[in-house]
Amino acid sequence: LAKTTQPISxxxxxxxxxxxxxxxxxxATNDYITWYQQFPSQGPRFIIQGYKTKVTNEVASLFIPAxxxxxxxxxxxxxxxxxxxxxxxxxVRDTGRRALTFGSGTRLQVQP
Amino acid sequence: xxxxSQHPSRVICKSGTSVKIECRxxxxxxxxxxxxxxxxxxxxxxxxxxxxxxxATYEQGVEKDKFLIxxxxxxxSTLTVTSAHPEDSSFYIxxxxxxxxxxxxxxxxFGPGTRLTVL
Numbered sequence: 001l002a003k004t005t006q007p008i009s010x011x012x013x014x015x016x017x018x019x020x021x022x023x024x025x026x027x028a029t030n031d032y033i034t035w036y037q038q039f040p041s042q043g044p045r046f047i048i049q050g051y052k053t054k055v056t057n058e059v060a061s062l063f064i065p066a067x068x069x070x071x072x073x074x075x076x077x078x079x080x081x082x083x084x085x086x087x088x089x090x091x092v093r094d095t096g097r098r099a100l101t102f103g104s105g106t107r108l109q110v111q112p
Numbered sequence: 113x114x115x116x117s118q119h120p121s122r123v124i125c126k127s128g129t130s131v132k133i134e135c136r137x138x139x140x141x142x143x144x145x146x147x148x149x150x151x152x153x154x155x156x157x158x159x160x161x162x163x164x165x166x167x168a169t170y171e172q173g174v175e176k177d178k179f180l181i182x183x184x185x186x187x188x189s190t191l192t193v194t195s196a197h198p199e200d201s202s203f204y205i206x207x208x209x210x211x212x213x214x215x216x217x218x219x220x221x222f223g224p225g226t227r228l229t230v231l
Contacts, residue, residue, distance in 0.1 A: 034219065043116075043205045043222030044156070087155070099146045100207070100220060102156040 004088045009107040018075045020106050022088030025069045033064060033071045036087045038105070044087060048073070075108075083110045114140045114210045118223035125196055126231055133191045133226045135162075135206030141186035142208035146220070147179075150203040162189040162206075196230040203227055 005023040012018045024033070032051050036044040048055055050062040050071070061074040075082055085105040091098070115138040125131050135145055143164045148156040160181050161169040168181035178200075180192040193200055207220040 041203065041225060041227065043118075043207070043225050045222065046219040049219065099158045099161055100156075101158070102148075104155055 004090055004103045006086075006088050006103060006106045008104060009109065011109050011111065012078055013111050014079055015077050018078050018082070018108060018110075020073045020075075020086055020088075020108070021070055022073070023070045024088070024090045027068050027090050031068075031090050033062065033068075034089045034091070035060070035062065035073050036089065036100075036102075038085045038087065040084075044102075047086075078108075078110050080110050080112060082108065084108060114138075114208075114221045116206065116208050116221045116223040118204075118206060118226050120226060121224060122227040122229070124229045124231065127197050128195055130192055130194045131196055131228060133193070133204055133206075133228075135189045135191070135208070135223050137187045137208045137221075140208075140210060142189075143186060145183065145189040145206055145208045147181065147189075147191050148205045148207065150205060150225075156205060159191075159204075162191075164189075193228065196228070198230045201228055201230045 032049055034049040035047040037047050038044040048057055048060050048062045050064055052064050055062045063072045085107050087102050087105040089100055117136045117138055119134045123131055145162040147159045149159050150156045158171050159174045162181045162183045164183040164186055170176045178194055180194060183189045203225050205222055205225045207222045209220050
């Protein structure tokens with residue numbers, strides 16, 4: 001799996017938009033980009049997955065530039081409950097059949 | 113979405129005892145499940161791959177005789193920490209891939225985790 005680099009931590013305030021960027025310079029042609037969210041003392045939860053351009057769901061948006069060497073997870077109008085660790089993972093779409101390799105993740109702290 | 117449960121959610125035991133943790137896929141079948149361990153403020157680290165009907169595959173550095181894995185059925189995998197010691201205290205998480213088709217088919221579903229404290 002391609003290695004990913006994310007900021008260790010980020011701080012924000014309620015109501016702001018938060019953008020977390022992940023670098024994956026060695027991403028392969030068949031690789032997809034997936035983001036997971038983990039609250040303290042809970043298992044990770046799937047947020048969003050994409051291959052190129054932009055993907056949006058009810059929780060977040062994922063922006064992927066043409067060279068796919070990075071991606072940005074965008075959380076609109078965060079609330080206190082969005083305080084969590086966010087992991088960016090890169091791998092073939094069939095990662096459901098393989099174990100996931102987690103990097104250090106980004107610890108997001110949302111302040112009131 | 114698919115649900116994975118774990119039991120117990122937390123356990124405290126004395127050093128030298130064995131602890132069994134169950135991981136169940138509630139509304140889907142999983143021929144493969146994964147076990148992770150997470151220490152405080154750290155990321156998840158894969159321990160082993162649990163395979164229904166065959167032996168588990170362990171990651172390098174994980175003692176197979178200490179962490180016994182049994183994939184008893186298509187919906188149940190168990191992790192037994194044998195002769196637990198304080199250094200085994202950690203957060204243990206299992207995951208299972210969804211077998212359904214569609215956009216969400218290629219993601220994994222994680223259990224809520226089990227907090228093990230060895231005194």
